[in-house]
Amino acid sequence: MAKVTELQVNGARYPVEADEATPLLVVLRDQLGLTGTKYGCGEGQCGACTVLVDGNPRRSCSTPVGKAAGRAITTIEGLARNGRLHPLQQAFLDAAAFQCGYCTSGMIVSASALLRANPRPSEEEIRRFMNGNICRCGTYPRIIEAIERAAEAMAKEKS
Numbered sequence: 001m002a003k004v005t006e007l008q009v010n011g012a013r014y015p016v017e018a019d020e021a022t023p024l025l026v027v028l029r030d031q032l033g034l035t036g037t038k039y040g041c042g043e044g045q046c047g048a049c050t051v052l053v054d055g056n057p058r059r060s061c062s063t064p065v066g067k068a069a070g071r072a073i074t075t076i077e078g079l080a081r082n083g084r085l086h087p088l089q090q091a092f093l094d095a096a097a098f099q100c101g102y103c104t105s106g107m108i109v110s111a112s113a114l115l116r117a118n119p120r121p122s123e124e125e126i127r128r129f130m131n132g133n134i135c136r137c138g139t140y141p142r143i144i145e146a147i148e149r150a151a152e153a154m155a156k157e158k159s
């Protein structure tokens, strides 16, 4: 089986050593120490492990690392800029959009892809896009509020 020896994560290149079929999540957490990305179901069903691969949300538990090699991977640790939280991270804090926080990284990473594609989504569009991200604590109303707040903040930043 072919080996993956390097990954491009959050704008930097890192040496890794993994069979190409190893889940990306395992390499991110165990070899690179990027533990913000969570292991939930391990079956591509909950979204806790979501990262961006070339800007597209991907379930890292069910993405073989070989499929992510040579691509730009972004994890929750890579969203802040110059010591400043991403507007979504700030909005999740401001709206208290979590209880245990286990789903939060995946929620924020997925929502970042939504807002890049659709900067001012309606509530219905947010619900539809975020449908695959599960919050076992049921904080969905505050998660939607946080995404709306972030969209507004990002629109203000641009104007």
Ligand code: FES
Binding pocket: 038, 039, 040, 041, 042, 043, 044, 045, 046, 047, 048, 049, 050, 059, 060, 061, 062
């Ligand atoms: S841990 Fe990957 S989708 Fe649940």
Ligand code: FES
Binding pocket: 097, 098, 099, 100, 101, 102, 103, 104, 134, 135, 136, 137, 138, 139
């Ligand atoms: S805040 Fe606990 S799973 Fe979402």
